[in-house]
Amino acid sequence: MRFMLIVKANEETEAGVMPTEQELAEMGRFNEELVNAGIMLAGDGLQPSSAGARVTFSGGRPSVTDGPFTEAKELIAGYWVIDVKSRDEAIEWARRVPFQEGEIEVRKVFETEDFGEAATPEIREHEQRLRERIAEQRD
Known part of the structure; x- marks a missing residue:
């Protein structure tokens, strides 16, 4: 957490x-x-x-x-x-x-799963892709 x-x-x-x-x-x-x-x-x-x-x-x-x-x-x-x-x-x-x-x-800090059903699979996937891009930009 x-x-x-x-x-x-x-x-x-x-x-x-x-x-x-x-x-x-x-x-x-x-x-x-x-x-x-x-x-x-x-x-x-x-x-x-x-x-x-x-x-x-x-x-x-x-x-x-x-x-x-x-x-x-x-x-x-x-x-x-x-x-x-x-x-x-x-x-x-x-x-x-x-x-x-x-x-x-x-x-x-809110995690994606804290948003329940409002965080659809598409929203979760999008959020994960953004986090991966952020990590790549920092490397």
Whole structure:
């Protein structure tokens, strides 16, 4: 099962405060643990919302709003995507993140089979082909 560990933003991350050398080293060691365990699929930090934009749809029409955005606690500062056996295992990994302060939200990623009958065999085959193409592009 894939899970996303979502690092919630705070005033410091939104102000663009960069991690210290020690924090980067600790994060590097944690990332290495995830890789060594064979569960890390992706993970990155995100720049502050001031460098971003939101695309909102209304009536099928997109509109763009440039950042920054308010309510830092509702924003994302980074993430990991891990592949583990259970929600409990994902939570255990989240508990090991080397943060002194902050919040990590643990969310299960939908798999094609989670959509039941709506995911017809044709849709499943299409999804599988796309995943294979993505993997080829990364090689």
